Amino acid sequence: MNYLDYLRTDKFPHFWCSGCGNGIVLCAIARAFEELDLTLENTVVVTGIGCWGKADDYVRTNSFHGTHGRALAFATGIKLANPSLNVVVLMGDGDGITIGGNHFIHAARRNVDVTAILVNNFNYGMTGGQYSGTTPEERITTTSRYGHIEEGFDICAVAKAAGARYVARASTENPQQLKNLIRDGIKKQGFACIEAISPCPTHFGRNNGMRSPAALMRWVNENSVTPAQAVAMSEEELAGKLVMGLICDRPGEDYSTKYQHVIEKAQSEVKK
Template sequence: MPPSIQALTHRYLRHNKRFPHVWCPGCGNGIVMGALLRAITRLELEKDNIVLASGIGCSGRMPTYLDFNTLHTTHGRALTFATGVKLANPALNVVAIMGDGDATAIGGNHLIHAARRNLNLTAIIINNSIYGMTGGQYSPTTPFGATTTTSMYGHIEHAFSIAELAVTAGASFVARSTVYHAALADQLIEQAMMKPGFAVVEIISNCHVQYGRRNKIGNAVQMLTAFKEQAVTVKKAATMEPEELQDKITIGVLTDRNLPVSTDEYKRIREQARAGQEKR
């Protein structure tokens, strides 16, 4: 039995923070926050040992509401701050929560290098294909042809596939879910937090206010229903042709590999440096 929403609320939400939160009714961010909290509960992690870092945008506000060590950084830079925290105190469980623009436009450089560097960090990327907070401008994951407030004639650029990008950049663990598949999201975040090395979970989410409405996909429920219909598992996707996969969302674990983790490797460097100094 997963813990009740009330139990999670009492345990993890900051009651001294002046609610309400900034998210629109029906926003997928709440589902992702719930998935993160259920994963943390299942892993029985101490609140004192969790650091949640975010960038800027709707996703950036999540740490404000949660009773961990929380860090709301600058736009795109969550992973850089998280890198410093983790290296300074490797005992902490460090999670970065980002949006699609945050993680792959302004912070794209940091994402690929964090993946290559392979620190023991978890990155959760909420991908709603739009800049919601600033009014619905196109992001690196806005589909070709989509209408946004900066592509009113139809979008002429191509979208990143975030999870595939993270695989190519070298992350140890990469997975994708949607906000419709909340139970899967719980499980993937749990796996990502357990995984030694850099772990990325992309969660496809709905911004019905800025994206769904303007692209005639509909309200929150209609968008979630669409995710249900578009989703195919990694296993099924492997049997499908690229043309068949065009409008699909591949969900599940895309990669899970064991690579040397730089947080651990650095321990070895310290020993080596100390030994070198003693010799001198």
């Protein structure tokens, strides 16, 4: 299949704002599907609420549009009901790690075999630019007009600490890297988290003196380092930096496989 076969091109142009990176992430996902030769029948895209939550409107695979913050809960149920499915979960920073933070850490802890793709735009984009759990400290939002006083979550650090087997980050300025990380995350058995950095140009950018997508990209580049560079940096030097690339890739039997062992054990006990 061609990557366009996974998309509802008749629904284009999409509704996202000019300069938003969501279209780039969607294309990276479709190209990853193409390289893995996934079928429409055996692939499920699960979304929540928010700008990125609208992505299921544009895919031709099976899809499930859930409630705010609950995408991973629904995805877990879908995967356990049919472990043969490829389950890909699309969430924003507000949906996935702020409102849905509890589901996020437990899906990672349980090592549920789903691929979570979190688009981090550093605010609640759809509802007016309020701060989210990833908004950097001192940044201006519609609900922090004099500077945000909280430290933002490092999504990848949370995923790794919670037990995710595969953790990676890329920005929408590097779609090739993003596509490769998504592809490898889908291939990974167990919970995979790929964070896509895509600052909101409509709210976050304008509120913080970056009124064009190009300015936002420069800001991301200036604050990005590779995993190799990060190893040589102190904690103080890493403050406010975004580590781009593969952050964690470790083995571990996924939840569905472990659960099948329990089923088999129970069945053998019944037969005795």
